[in-house]
Structures are given as structure tokens and as C-alpha cells.
Amino acid sequence: MGFPEKFIWGAATSSYQIEGAAFEEGKGLSVWDNFCRRPGTVFQNHTGELACDHCHRYQEDVQLMKDLGLQAYRFSIAWPR
Numbered sequence: 001m002g003f004p005e006k007f008i009w010g011a012a013t014s015s016y017q018i019e020g021a022a023f024e025e026g027k028g029l030s031v032w033d034n035f036c037r038r039p040g041t042v043f044q045n046h047t048g049e050l051a052c053d054h055c056h057r058y059q060e061d062v063q064l065m066k067d068l069g070l071q072a073y074r075f076s077i078a079w080p081r
Contacts, residue, residue, distance in 0.1 A: 010072030011065060016048045019078055021055035028080040 016032045036047040054061055065073055 008071045010070050010074065012074040013054070013076070015076040015078040015081075016051070018052040018054040019048065019081070020051040020053035022047070022049040024055070025081060027078065030078055030080045033080075 016030065021027070022033065032048060036042045036045075039045065052061075062073075
């Protein structure tokens with residue numbers, strides 16, 4: 001099975017999962033920030049404080065997407081930012 005000739009390859013991300021920079025640029029606390037700080041709610045008490053650090057590494061990330069040949073990228077920005 002193949003993909004149609006005009007198929008567009010892309011990627012998508014979710015703000016809380018990749019942004020990082022949790023306390024920079026005036027960002028306030030989100031529902032996820034508060035939820036993840038409650039003991040026992042998240043595996044190994046992980047938070048999005050660093051995440052993938054996309055806020056600081058977006059240029060590298062975009063270059064990786066280009067190197068992969070992606071044609072589309074859907075992202076979200078956290079409301080508290």
C-alpha cells in the first residue's frame with residue numbers, strides 16, 4: 001500500500017508537551033501546570049517545565065523538520081503564554 005502522489009507529510013505538536021520555558025516570557029500557570037504539580041497525578045512526577053525546550057530550540061527543531069522533508073507543521077501555543 002502506498003500514499004497518494006499529492007500526500008503531504010507533516011508533524012504536529014502540543015504546546016505543553018514541547019514548549020518548556022515554563023517561567024519565562026510572562027507565562028502564567030496553566031491547568032496542566034497545576035495538575036502536574038499534584039503528587040501522584042503524572043508518571044514519575046514529570047512536568048512541562050523543560051519538556052523538549054522548543055521555546056529555546058525551535059530553530060534546530062525546524063531544521064530537523066526540513067531535513068526530514070516535512071511539508072507541514074501544526075503547532076499550538078499555550079494560552080498562558
